[in-house]
Amino acid sequence: MAFITIAPPSQPVTPDTPRAPEPSGVSGQPGLAGPPLRAGMTTADPTNAGRPRTGPAWTLKLRTVPSHVLLIALAVASIFPVYWMFVTAFRPSSGALSVNPLPGPLSLENFQYVLTTIPIAGMLANTFGMSLTLAASQLLVAILASYGFARWDFAGKKALYLLFVGSWLVPFQVTMIPNYLLISQLGLLNTITGVVLPQLCSAFAVMMLRQHLEAFPQDLLDAAQMDGRSSWRSLWEVVVPNLRPALAALGIMLFISAWNEYLWPSLIMQKSDALIQVGIRAFLGAEGNNWGAIMAASSLACLPIFLIYIFLQRYVVDAFIRSGLK
Amino acid sequence: MFIETAGPAAGITPAGPAGRPEPQRKPRRALSPYLYILPAVILLLVWTYWPLGQTVNLSFNDWNLIPTRPKQYVDVQKYAKVLSRPELHQALVNTGLYILAFLGISVALPLVFALLSRKVQGKARTAYQALIFVPFLITPVASSAIWRWLFAPDGGTIPAIAAALGAPMGNVFRDPGGSMTAVIVIVGWQMLGFGVLVVSAGLAGISPDYAAAASIDGASGTQITWRIIIPLLSPSLVFLSLMTILLSAQWTYPIIDLVTQGGPGNSSTNIYYLLYQFGFRNFDAGLSSAAGTLFFLGFGLIALVFVELSERLSFYDN
Numbered sequence: 016m017a018f019i020t021i022a023p024p025s026q027p028v029t030p031d032t033p034r035a036p037e038p039s040g041v042s043g044q045p046g047l048a049g050p051p052l053r054a055g056m057t058t059a060d061p062t063n064a065g066r067p068r069t070g071p072a073w074t075l076k077l078r079t080v081p082s083h084v085l086l087i088a089l090a091v092a093s094i095f096p097v098y099w100m101f102v103t104a105f106r107p108s109s110g111a112l113s114v115n116p117l118p119g120p121l122s123l124e125n126f127q128y129v130l131t132t133i134p135i136a137g138m139l140a141n142t143f144g145m146s147l148t149l150a151a152s153q154l155l156v157a158i159l160a161s162y163g164f165a166r167w168d169f170a171g172k173k174a175l176y177l178l179f180v181g182s183w184l185v186p187f188q189v190t191m192i193p194n195y196l197l198i199s200q201l202g203l204l205n206t207i208t209g210v211v212l213p214q215l216c217s218a219f220a221v222m223m224l225r226q227h228l229e230a231f232p233q234d235l236l237d238a239a240q241m242d243g244r245s246s247w248r249s250l251w252e253v254v255v256p257n258l259r260p261a262l263a264a265l266g267i268m269l270f271i272s273a274w275n276e277y278l279w280p281s282l283i284m285q286k287s288d289a290l291i292q293v294g295i296r297a298f299l300g301a302e303g304n305n306w307g308a309i310m311a312a313s314s315l316a317c318l319p320i321f322l323i324y325i326f327l328q329r330y331v332v333d334a335f336i337r338s339g340l341k
Numbered sequence: 342m343f344i345e346t347a348g349p350a351a352g353i354t355p356a357g358p359a360g361r362p363e364p365q366r367k368p369r370r371a372l373s374p375y376l377y378i379l380p381a382v383i384l385l386l387v388w389t390y391w392p393l394g395q396t397v398n399l400s401f402n403d404w405n406l407i408p409t410r411p412k413q414y415v416d417v418q419k420y421a422k423v424l425s426r427p428e429l430h431q432a433l434v435n436t437g438l439y440i441l442a443f444l445g446i447s448v449a450l451p452l453v454f455a456l457l458s459r460k461v462q463g464k465a466r467t468a469y470q471a472l473i474f475v476p477f478l479i480t481p482v483a484s485s486a487i488w489r490w491l492f493a494p495d496g497g498t499i500p501a502i503a504a505a506l507g508a509p510m511g512n513v514f515r516d517p518g519g520s521m522t523a524v525i526v527i528v529g530w531q532m533l534g535f536g537v538l539v540v541s542a543g544l545a546g547i548s549p550d551y552a553a554a555a556s557i558d559g560a561s562g563t564q565i566t567w568r569i570i571i572p573l574l575s576p577s578l579v580f581l582s583l584m585t586i587l588l589s590a591q592w593t594y595p596i597i598d599l600v601t602q603g604g605p606g607n608s609s610t611n612i613y614y615l616l617y618q619f620g621f622r623n624f625d626a627g628l629s630s631a632a633g634t635l636f637f638l639g640f641g642l643i644a645l646v647f648v649e650l651s652e653r654l655s656f657y658d659n
Contacts, residue, residue, distance in 0.1 A: 082458040083465070089454060090472040093534060096487045097475055099498065103490065156381045163377030175378060182389045184641045186591060188613040189633035192399065192406070192620050193392035199408075216384035246373055277481045277595035282621065295482040296599065299489075306490045313483035320478050328471060335477070335535065336542045 100317075104310040125311035132308070133288070133298055135315055142291040143319060145207050146273035149214055153269050154262065157220035162250050164221075165228035166236065176225075182218040187278060195282055205287040210280050214273070220265060223337065227261050228254070264334035267327055271320055291316045393637070400630035406620070419631035423619075429632065431607045432615040435521060436590055439528075439611055443589040446529035448581050451536035452574075455544050456566060470541065474534035481595035488527045489514070489600060520601045520609040527596050528589070536581060543577035544570070576651055583647040587640060612636050 107122035129135055164176060194213050203209030231254060239249040255262065280292045288294035295316050302309055324331055400419055402412040423429055461469070476484070491498050494512045503510045513519040551573070552565050560568070571578075590613045597603055603610030603618065610618075612632070620629035 079460045082461045085454065086458050086461060086466075086469040086473075089533075089537075090469050093473045093476050093530070096484075096491060096530065097479065099491065100483070100487045156384065159377045160381035163374040167374040169371065169374045172374070175382060178382065178385055178390070182385055183587065184644055185389055185393055185637060186587075186613065186640070188591070188594070188616045189396055189637050190389060190392035191616075192626055192629060192633075193395035194388060196395075196406075196408075197392070213388040216381045216388070218381075218385060218389075221381055271478060275478075275480045277598075278591075278617075281595075281598065292480065292482050295486070299482070299486055299599070304493070304495060306493065306496070309486050310490060313486040316480050316483045317478075320480065324475070324478055331478075332471070332474060332538060335474075336538050 097317075100310045100314055103307055104314045106307055108305075108307045125307040126315075128308050129298075129312045129315065133294060133312070135291075135294065135312060138289065138291045138294040139315065139319070141207060141289045142274060145211060145290065146270045148211055149273040150266050150270040152211075152215045153217040153220050154266050156216045157224045157265075158250070158255065158262070160221045161224035161228050162246075162254065164225050165231065166246065179218040179221050191278070191282060198283060203283075205284055207289060209283045210290065214276075214279065217269060220269060223265055224258075224261075227258055231257070260330075263327075264330040264337070267323060267330050268334035271323065271331070274320055396630045396633050396637075398630075399626050400634045402627050404626045405624045406626050407624075415627065419627040420635070423628055423632045423635070428607050428610070428615060428618075429612075432610050432612045435607075435609065436611045438521065439525065439593055440586055440589050442525045443529065443532060443585050443592075444582060446525075447532040447536035447585050447589075448540075448578060450533065451540040452571075452578065454537060455540040456570070459544065466541075470534075470538060473537050476531045477534045479531065482599060484527060484531060485596055485599035488523070488530075492523060514601050515605055517605050517608040520605060524593060524596050524601060524609050527600065528593050532585075532589075532592065539577060539581050540574070543574050547573045579647060579651045583644065583651070586643060586647075 102116075102118045104125050105121050105123070106119050106125070108124045108128065160179075164172065198204060198209040198212065201209070201212075203212065235253055235257070236249060239253045244252065274291075277292050280290050281296065284290055284293040288297050295312050298312050299309060399412075401414060401416060403415045403419070404410065404412040458466075458469075479487075492500065492513050494500055494510075499513075500510050510519075513523045547570060551569050555565050555569055590611050593611055594613050594617075597609060597611065597614045598617070601609040603614050613636075616629050616633050616636070619625050619632060
């Protein structure tokens with residue numbers, strides 16, 4: 016939370032949520048002057064400070080050209096492998112090895128092959144259900160716990176919170192054998208329940224939400240209490256509705272993390288391919304060099320996350336940045 | 342929505358519960374907070390802390406994970422064994438190299454890019470960042486498949502370009518000298534976007550007034566960058582570094598498992614992959630647990646150093 020308090024005075028100083036109302040604010044920070052303002056301020060321009068400006072506005076634009084080139088190069092390097100995945104997937108299977116950088120004759124052959132070879136629709140549905148369950152449960156558990164931490168002082172509060180912070184230091188690989196044994200004793204190996212169970216609580220979500228709730232206006236809670244609301248009703252009728260943007264961002268992030276989780280599903284689902292991660296892994300092993308089909312399967316595995324990113328991009332970026340700012 | 346509702350007094354309370362007067366926190370509700378926290382604590386105890394204790398316990402036993410076989414207490418033998426294993430030394434060296442590489446890719450490189458591209462703002466910047474962030478969202482099986490295809494000796498793009506440039510390359514994943522680089526490229530490609538986003542957000546949070554004031558006093562652009570921007574950014578850089586160190590071994594795990602299986606030899610393995618191999622390939626629960634306990638302690642130490650460091654650096658924002 017370091018730099019928030021040094022934000023420009025024009026920004027309201029709420030410790031945790033300066034960007035809550037405008038999730039896309041990362042790039043459009045009010046603090047940095049936009050181009051029109053810059054042209055007028057020769058000395059007080061932060062981004063080019065020290066170099067006195069004499070030229071007219073268009074030379075300023077010209078000066079950003081190297082920056083644009085740099086960012087374009089970076090964007091191309093980031094996006095090319097993804098682009099190539101789709102291009103290969105949509106080629107006819109005879110032309111999979113084409114090195115033509117442009118999308119060739121479009122064909123759905125590879126997708127048809129994948130759909131008839133493995134039950135990928137079922138895998139996608141299962142993984143979707145699993146990720147939704149995990150995100151919902153992690154969100155619910157985190158709302159309750161962070162509310163408890165943020166609203167009251169109680170004996171042992173610090174020690175209990177330390178449990179959550181400390182769990183960051185316990186890599187999953189260190190506890191995977193006991194977890195595996197427990198799931199095995201419960202008879203849940205090769206089931207989606209076995210994958211879900213150990214991940215029902217996300218300490219990370221608790222920590223994120225606690226920061227939001229610490230910043231929640233106490234007056235609102237007091238007012239709710241004076242209205243005779245119980246703490247339970249205050250939570251659902253006052254706190255949660257007011258935190259909706261933050262909860263949405265966090266929920267989307269938890270969903271994406273659950274979807275992309277690999278280690279635990281790969282251990283628990285060794286004899287099952289009900290989930291996309293393990294199903295595609297088996298397909299990769301079986302198909303060898305059938306790159307068109309492999310790329311088609313991979314595109315399908317990424318599809319839900321891409322759709323979320325395209326339609327809810329502001330929330331996704333916002334949530335991941337917050338996670339990095341903490 | 343905070344900004345609409347926040348009263349002037351409620352806005353600035355980063356100091357934690359001790360710092361504010363709370364007349365409404367009444368002792369008669371003594372049980373409520375515990376009830377709210379209970380589900381999370383139970384889940385943490387059952388799935389994190391109790392297993393951690395079990396891991397420490399297993400590390401003093403010889404056991405092959407078969408429930409009907411009794412565990413045999415062997416004192417610290419497993420620790421002695423794991424410390425003398427050459428795989429462990431290789432894995433430790435590799436983990437160090439991976440961390441160094443990822444610190445470069447997800448902290449240093451984004452910092453350089455963010456500083457160089459500060460002048461690009463507005464919609465264009467949002468668009469670039471949106472594209473750069475895409476690899477971070479790709480599911481590990483897909484990213485390993487994509488890169489296996491890009492690196493494929495039979496028609497993959499990268500060997501084709503290398504051949505055209507007169508430097509033909511073989512199967513990089515089977516090359517002891519290249520497998521680790523390949524894993525770094527794949528994971529780095531995914532992590533770069535995250536670093537760029539975090540550093541840019543950090544930069545955007547720094548008030549331009551400081552640089553403006555320094556500029557009026559005659560500071561040069563370089564001086565402003567090194568003496569003002571980077572120190573103000575340091576808390577988020579420290580945090581990003583800590584995240585990279587703690588998480589890079591875990592981010593690398595799926596790619597290693599899917600692309601190289603730690604090989605050839607142990608050239609691309611890391612400590613977490615080694616834990617998996619000890620436990621689920623060699624079925625030596627004691628060995629895996631002993632190594633796991635050691636890594637847990639080691640990473641705990643590193644994290645403490647970083648927490649200390651970030652507390653020292655955080656005076657900048659007060």
